[in-house]
Amino acid sequence: MxxxxxxxxxxxxxxxxxxxxxxxxxxxxxxxxxxxxxxxxxxxxxxxxxxxxxxxxxxxxxxxxxxxxxxxxxxxxxxxxxxxxxxxxxxxxxxxxxxxxxxxxxxxxxxxxxxxxxxxxxxxxxxxxxxxxxxxxxxxxxxxxxxxxxxxxxxxxxxxxxxxxxxxxxxxxxxxxxxxxxxxxxxxxxxSWDETNTESKDITRLDEAKIASALFDSKLMKNKNGNKFFKLLRNGNEYKFEIDEKFNEFFDNENIKVNIDISVYNLKGLSKKHLPDIYYDSVNDRVVPLIYINKCLFDNYTLYNSEINSFKRNKQVFRQQVGKISLILTSPDLISFNSDRTKMTESVNSILFQEFLNYFSSNMQIFLRNILDKELEKKPKIYNRTCFINQTPDLKNDNYKIKYITHNEEKKDKVTTDSTGTWEIVYSNNDKVILDVLERPDPIIKQKISEFLVGNEYRFDDLFIFEDCESTRKIKPLEFTVTPEDCRSMNSKLKTITFNRPCSNIFFEISIEDKISSKKINGKYKGVSQFPISNRTSKVGIEDVMVHPLMQIDQNVKEDIYIFKNQLNDIYKDRKKYEYILISSLRTFVELVVNDIVEKLGEKQDKYLEKNFKIISASKNIKDRFINKIQNEREKAGVLEIYNQAFSQGRYDGTISYLNLTTHGAGRIISLKQIEIDFPIINLLYTYLCFLNL
Structure with missing residues (x-):
């Protein structure tokens, strides 16, 4: 018993x-x-x-x-x-x-x-x-x-x-x-429910995917001076790297031994599952080296971190690592564990062991990247280059001499570019240039814009792109004809054109010669010219625009007013620098607009701006001859709302008085902030004039 x-x-x-x-x-x-x-x-x-x-x-x-x-x-x-x-x-x-x-x-x-x-x-x-x-x-x-x-x-x-x-x-x-x-x-x-073979997978397919092996043995790998090192094996070469001194002291304990044997892979074109199942962590979809403590599997996949360098440079991260890390402890209480032996309890030795694994993983990957980079520097390079027939090819490769030349797989003494074909030039360092000699393409004429504003000056290059066979600008103009002639004025010397009236059918006939290939091409293109068209009311609030119509309307005002308006807007873009010039100029612009409205109304013009302003503001004029005649009901409602708001706020009549302060009867100039509230009234006047010019 x-x-x-x-x-x-x-x-x-x-x-x-x-x-x-x-x-x-x-x-x-x-x-x-x-x-x-x-x-x-x-x-x-x-x-x-x-x-x-x-x-x-x-x-x-x-x-x-x-x-x-x-x-x-x-x-x-x-x-x-x-x-x-x-x-x-x-x-x-x-x-x-x-x-x-x-x-x-x-x-x-x-x-x-x-x-x-x-x-x-x-x-x-x-x-x-x-x-x-x-x-x-x-x-x-x-x-x-x-x-x-x-x-x-x-x-x-x-x-x-x-x-x-x-x-x-x-x-x-x-x-x-x-x-x-x-x-x-x-x-x-x-x-009982599955007869699947549990043998390990054959990894012979992975031989070419293996980058290197990383090895460490705390008892055997040490120099003559006693410093321990780990090794990287790559393409038959062995590289040794000494570990930090604090880890040397840790491994001097005769009752602690660590052995690491890890293979690093680049699985491009393959899957993680091509590696043996034993290294595959299905929960996190990754491969991990295994850790054994006293030859028994330590069921913890976080102790060794293959992605420890990911916060530095992705180039220094090699995620596909498999193999074994063996920790042998020949004395109790060196390192303790939790109840299921999946974690080490915190102690000086467990912290040092974790630090060493982090150190090994990080430095091994950094050193491996350095090795690969140096190999790449020494590896013969292949340069793919092109040139056109009769063009001088670029055959430079530092100071290395040409070893041999082949053309269409036949050995040649030198490179010629009088016909198409492929050349292979090999240099003394085994670098290679693959040169493709190509037929020269035709020169290019490409229209950039086809709608033009009356009164704007355009350079020929604003309207068309001209390129030679090498995509540069070595082009000789032969002909540049624009019809009808009465719709435009051209300066052939300066290569500029200005459209002086609207025209729905403008025809361009262009002929150029490629100065490199001597090829000539002709082209016919169409366009249309029109007066400047304002933005819609819903879009007039764009930044850096001060004067504009309040509705979509042809701005066919006198040329000096149109240019003046554009210049005011240009100054407004840099208003912090030119605030006072802008304000003083604005009064002159308004006076020109008001005087033109008086003229269009057929009224007698007074010498004072305020009296002319009252003439055009009379209900029989501004309402009966302008606002009430706007055909688009939404535009009419918008203009009328601005007009009514100006009156209800008491700003309508005061606008001219404020502007007069900038040039008459005052020892100061009002600020831009003071006059900005009157911008809708000024734009109402400009729209008034545009409407009367229809």
Whole structure:
């Protein structure tokens, strides 16, 4: 008989506190490994889970130890029979109750076999466990080989469903199969619902995608002066890089050893899934190196950060890294872990180890980028260039001499460009120029604008684009004819043209000669000239425009008023600099507009601006002959609203008085801010004049 004992906790509490199904199965595999098994076979079905190993088995004394919670003869970091111990809490066996209610254990050691069974419902129903007898039976069949078989039945459905989700992920399954980093043990997992082969993928296709290998061994890689280094292997070359002094001191501890073997890939044209499943993190869709502590997988994918340089320069980030990082601790309490051994608890050693992994990842990638950049500098370059027939080609390549020349794959003594074809020029540094000799294209005439404003002066280059066969401006004009002649005036010497009246059909006949190729081309083009058209009322508030019509209307006023208006707007654009010039000029502009309105109305003109303003503001004139005759009802409503607002605010009659202050009877000039409120009235007058000129 054996006694089931507890050391401070109930068995059920222990099993319930097992962090997860993956952790539970790892604990059982570790137990088999630490029993020096060379083979662990796990058979999984919804009804039964079996873990079978060929380890050293257990005798009665070891069975007693096994059934004592939190009691263990193992010391973390201890090496027993060549096996490094990574567990010490005596909880590993009780992981079985994470999966099911009943457990049967068959074990053979030194040709002596024993068997016992546990029932969680029976155990948890006992008030006292100290005197609970667990019957241990002898196995009489002495032919049974040594080892232990654990059979779990009465499987918990909910727990099994979670475990099944883990097993159905290829990456998770492969990590369970390779949970022990040792060639001396083989783990097989058979699922009753799936016969998929769990062997690793063949990665021969990835040979060309491999960039480099990064290696570090804290015990072996050190210089004559004792400083440790890591290595990069690339294209048969070996590059060594010394590590920081503080990490040298960390690795001087004889009970700490780190070994890193990482391959860096560039998977362009391939997928992450071309890499072995064991390195694929399906949750975050990335590949990661694996971390082993005392040869047991450390189930943490954040400890090593391959993207640590992403905040610096993306060029120094190599995301596709796979391989192994092995941490060996041969003394307890050097580094401690949380309950499910997925995180290190904070300590001086754990912080240093994390800092070293960050240091290694960052510097390895920076040094690798430097190596690749230097290789690229030395790599022969290929330059693709073009030239036209009879054009001198650009064959410069620093000071390197030409090694040989081929034309259409035939060797030549020199490059000639009297016909089309492809030339290949190879230089002494093996750089190559691929030169394509092309037929010269025709020169180009392209019309830029086809609508012209009466009174504006245009350069020929404003109207058309002229380009030679090399897209430059080496063009000789042969003919530039514009008809009808009475609608325009031209200055052939200055190459300018001004349209003096509206015309709906303007015809251009142009002939040019390419000075490079001597090719000539002719072209015929059309255009139209018209008076300046105002903006719509809804758009007149654009910045830097002061004087404008309040409606869409032909601005066919006298030329001096139109030019004056444009110049006022130009000054207004730089109003901070020319404020007083603008204000004093505005009074003259208004007087010219008012006088022209009086003239158009057929009224007798007075010598005073205020009296002329009253004439044009009479209701019979401004309303009957202007506002009421606007045909577009929306425009009429807008103009009338401005007119009514000016009267209701008392600004209409005062506008002229304010403007008079700028030139008559005052010792100062009013500010632009004071007169800006009158801009709508000034624009109303300008629109009034434009309307009368229709």
């Amino acid at each position: 054996a006694k089931l004992s507890v050391s401070g906790k109930f068995i059920k509490e222990v099993s319930q506190n097992i962090p997860g199904t993956k952790f539970a199965i790892i604990e059982l595999i570790k137990n088999s490994y630490e029993a020096r098994s060379s083979s662990v076979r796990i058979y999984i079905s919804p009804e039964k889970i079996t873990i079978q190993d060929n380890g050293k088995g257990m005798n009665l004394e070891e069975i007693d130890t096994l059934l004592t919670v939190s009691d263990s003869n193992k010391i973390f970091g201890q090496e027993i029979g060549g096996v490094l111990i990574s567990g010490e809490k005596g909880l590993g066996f009780f992981s079985v109750f994470k999966f099911g209610n009943k457990v049967k254990v068959d074990t053979v050691k030194d040709s002596k076999g024993y068997s016992f069974e546990l029932d969680m419902e029976e155990i948890s129903s006992q008030k006292s466990l100290y005197n609970l007898d667990i019957p241990v039976k002898k196995i009489d069949d002495t032919k049974i080989h040594s080892g232990t078989t654990i059979t779990i039945t009465e499987i918990y459905k909910e727990t099994f469903d979670i475990f099944k989700q883990t097993l159905d992920k290829d990456d998770e399954l492969m990590r369970l199969i390779n949970v022990i980093d040792s060639p001396e043990i083989k783990v097989e997992i058979k699922k």
